[in-house]
Amino acid sequence: MSACEFESLEKSLESHLPEAELVEVKRILFGKETKKLDLPACAVEAASERDFELKGYKFDAAQEQLRPPRNIRVGLIQHHIVLPTDAPILDQISAMHSRIGEMVEVAATCGVNIVCFQETWTMPFAFCTREKEPWTEFAESAEEGNTTRFCQELAKKYNMVIVSPILEREELHGTLWNTAVVISNSGNMLGKSRKNHIPRIGDFNESTYYMEGNTGHTVFQTQFGKIAVNICYGRHHPLNWFMYSMNGAEIIFNPSATVGALSEPMWPIEARNAAIANHCFTCAINRVGTEHFKSEFTSGDGKKAHHDFGHFYGSSYVAAPDGSRTPGLSRTRDGLLVVEMDLNLNRQISDKWSFKMTGRYAEYAEELAKVVQHDFKPKIVKE
Ligand SMILES: NC(=O)NCCC(=O)O
Numbered sequence: 001m002s003a004c005e006f007e008s009l010e011k012s013l014e015s016h017l018p019e020a021e022l023v024e025v026k027r028i029l030f031g032k033e034t035k036k037l038d039l040p041a042c043a044v045e046a047a048s049e050r051d052f053e054l055k056g057y058k059f060d061a062a063q064e065q066l067r068p069p070r071n072i073r074v075g076l077i078q079h080h081i082v083l084p085t086d087a088p089i090l091d092q093i094s095a096m097h098s099r100i101g102e103m104v105e106v107a108a109t110c111g112v113n114i115v116c117f118q119e120t121w122t123m124p125f126a127f128c129t130r131e132k133e134p135w136t137e138f139a140e141s142a143e144e145g146n147t148t149r150f151c152q153e154l155a156k157k158y159n160m161v162i163v164s165p166i167l168e169r170e171e172l173h174g175t176l177w178n179t180a181v182v183i184s185n186s187g188n189m190l191g192k193s194r195k196n197h198i199p200r201i202g203d204f205n206e207s208t209y210y211m212e213g214n215t216g217h218t219v220f221q222t223q224f225g226k227i228a229v230n231i232c233y234g235r236h237h238p239l240n241w242f243m244y245s246m247n248g249a250e251i252i253f254n255p256s257a258t259v260g261a262l263s264e265p266m267w268p269i270e271a272r273n274a275a276i277a278n279h280c281f282t283c284a285i286n287r288v289g290t291e292h293f294k295s296e297f298t299s300g301d302g303k304k305a306h307h308d309f310g311h312f313y314g315s316s317y318v319a320a321p322d323g324s325r326t327p328g329l330s331r332t333r334d335g336l337l338v339v340e341m342d343l344n345l346n347r348q349i350s351d352k353w354s355f356k357m358t359g360r361y362a363e364y365a366e367e368l369a370k371v372v373q374h375d376f377k378p379k380i381v382k383e
Pocket of ligand 1: 119199204231232233234256257258259262263
């Protein structure tokens with residue numbers, strides 16, 4: 001079986017382990033067995049008809065005396081590109097809009113309050129090619145673009161906050177960015193958050209296309225909680241998660257596009273660790289499939305030129321501040337993960353572990369200010 005045919009770790013464990021052992025394995029692997037969420041039969045039926053995986057889980061928090069529970073539902077959507085990469089651009093974008101439209105409809109049936117799509121969801125991840133055309137034509141205005149308009153309609157119709165990561169074109173200066181547009185459940189655009197860290201690894205030649213973000217670590221106050229978006233490669237930077245959390249994020253989304261050979265061993269750890277370290281929920285989303293490009297490209301590794309990027313392994317999941325996590329979606333199929341969470345858990349875990357209270361931030365700030373100076377001398381004691 002090839003890596004791109006292996007559907008999921010959980011499925012494999014479920015089909016090979018005796019039941020009692022499976023319970024223990026899941027407890028160790030996922031922190032505790034996350035409760036399954038009962039989803040409406042019509043949603044399950046629609047997902048099956050529309051050929052995508054639908055899974056639901058629930059994170060509980062303790063009942064408090066002074067605060068009512070703050071239960072909300074998030075939806076994570078992972079998907080293939082719909083049309084081949086050489087189809088007309090508008091057709092590719094429209095096909096992706098229809099696919100997302102039918103998945104969001106199911107999310108609405110499942111009571112999702114905030115949905116997040118994968119990184120640059122309207123396009124193939126063509127940055128491996130280093131060709132500017134036609135890929136830059138996928139870029140749209142975050143404020144006025146068709147994709148934002150499309151999401152605004154969905155947000156209003158379903159009373160849902162939508163996080164829509166796109167390739168953004170800022171018309172005034174012609175600058176391109178990798179941007180998550182955040183749309184309120186009222187249908188208004190709440191704002192945008194640009195990708196802070198651009199990869200320079202493997203075929204992720206993204207610095208050829210767009211710039212490091214300049215929107216800092218914005219947090220969006222929505223009706224369903226304070227949310228932030230740490231786009232893809234930003235998940236390797238603990239300080240990036242940290243700064244969103246310092247600005248008050250209760251849920252940090254990590255819309256991504258990453259391939260198996262490069263990052264799969266890191267995937268289950270990074271967002272989960274960020275949830276633990278920052279007393280918040282994190283949501284990691286990755287696309288699925290293998291995308292083929294007409295022109296060959298090389299990977300700068302001495303190997304032959306090739307036409308495809310490698311396998312995007314999906315495996316989207318949600319992690320909670322207590323260190324537990326949901327099982328992942330499939331490595332191969334489109335999917336919607338619906339997760340109910342009580343946001344009160346963040347403060348409960350903060351009171352228990354107190355990482356923010358015990359963090360020596362003033363000391364770090366002082367030392368870091370010195371470290372970044374060009375004449376910095378490391379503090380090393382020698383015999
Ligand atoms: N899209 C993106 O930033 N990918 C970089 C590779 C990775 O972070 O796994």
